[in-house]
Amino acid sequence: MSFPHIDLLYSVSGLGVGFLVGLTGVGGGSLMTPLLVxxxxxxxxxxxxxxxxxxxxTKATGTLVHGIKGSVDWRITGRLAAGSVPAAVITLFLLNRYGLNTPGAARVIQLVLGYALLVTAVSLIFRPQLARLAYKAGTARAANASTREGSTVAWTVLTGAVLGVLVSITSVGAGAIGITVLLLLYPRLSTxxxxxxxxxxxxxxxxxxGTGHWMLGSVDWHLLVSLLVGSLPGIVVGSLLSSKAPEALLRNVLAATLILVGVKLAFS
Known part of the structure; x- marks a missing residue:
């Protein structure tokens, strides 16, 4: 495989998406995949x-930072992975079996992507309210801690499985949707x-x-390298400015954008 050259237009797009990811914390899949399509x-x-x-x-870089800061609960990460990894493998097997590059498959991916963006937008809009409700409910159930813990573990694994399917088909969900559900399941844990x-x-x-899609022939390396060249500095700059940004306004503007794009993908 020859080393791919850099396409400036893709790199500029990566820079913009990376900046927004660093600024808002929303996963790049919610922005990058619709942009490419x-x-x-x-x-x-x-x-x-x-x-x-x-x-x-990009997430590996973020994990390194969070790991150094001690802001990763590896129990939760393991529970999510226990559901998501098998679900991703099964989904990739089915995608391989029924074909990725047919017009029907393209339409299904586009439909699921559109609806995933709509769910992501809703989770962004109502995340603060959901977090407050979850915290109150968690406090009220604190006396029944052992039963609640077992239920929480089961729901976390199930959440991972749903994300495994969704991310394998659309690349969307691991960010905004995953965080919103975790806020509901672990209301007493810091954001x-x-x-x-x-x-x-x-x-x-x-x-x-991603490796599964590569084996299925659905990865463009020229595109990937061009996007990374722009997005990595964009994420750094966005992260540095994130503390100065009006979080609620950004979240709602981003949600409105995702709704417009989601409707376009799902109903066009």
């Missing part, structure tokens, strides 16, 4: 496969540890799913 006309399967390896590289655990879980999930 709608703006550049990339086949949905290739957009998903390339974005998964793109996410694996920074929720985010760190979710980011750490995304690394094996996106790496396995």
């Amino acid at each position: 709608l703006l550049f006309g990339i086949h949905p399967a290739t957009a998903v496969g390339t974005d998964l390896l793109y996410a694996a590289a 920074v540890r929720i985010v760190g655990s979710d980011v750490a879980h995304a690394v094996p999930l996106t790496l396995i799913a």
Whole structure:
């Protein structure tokens, strides 16, 4: 495999998405995959496969930072992976069996991607309210801790399985959706540890799913390298400015954008 050259247009797009990811904390799949499909006309399967390896590289950097800060709860990460990794493998097997590059498969991926973006938007809009409700409910159930712990573990593994399917098909879900569900399941855990655990879980999930897509021939290496060249500095700059940004406004603007894109993908 020859080393791919850099395409400036893709790198600029990566820079913009990386900046928004660093600024808002929302996973790049929610932004990058729709951009590749709608703006550049990339086949949905290739957009998903390339974005998964793109996410694996960027999430690994984020995990290193969170790990050094001690903001990863590895128990939660392991529980999520116990559901997501087998689900991703099964999903990739089915994608291989029924074909990725047919017009029907492209339409299914586009539909699922559209609906996933709509769910992501809803989770962004109502995340603070859901977190407050979950915290109150968690406090009320504190007396029944042992029963609640077993139920929480089961729901965490199930959440991982759902994310494994969703991410393998669309590359969307490991960020905004995963964090929102974890806030509901672990209301007494700090937000920074929720985010760190979710980011750490995304690394094996996106790496396995991305490798599977690579084996199925749905990764564009030229596109991947070009995106990374722009996105990595973009994430750094966005992260440095994130503390100064109006979080609620950014979250709602981003949610509105995802709704428009999701409707376009799902109903066009």
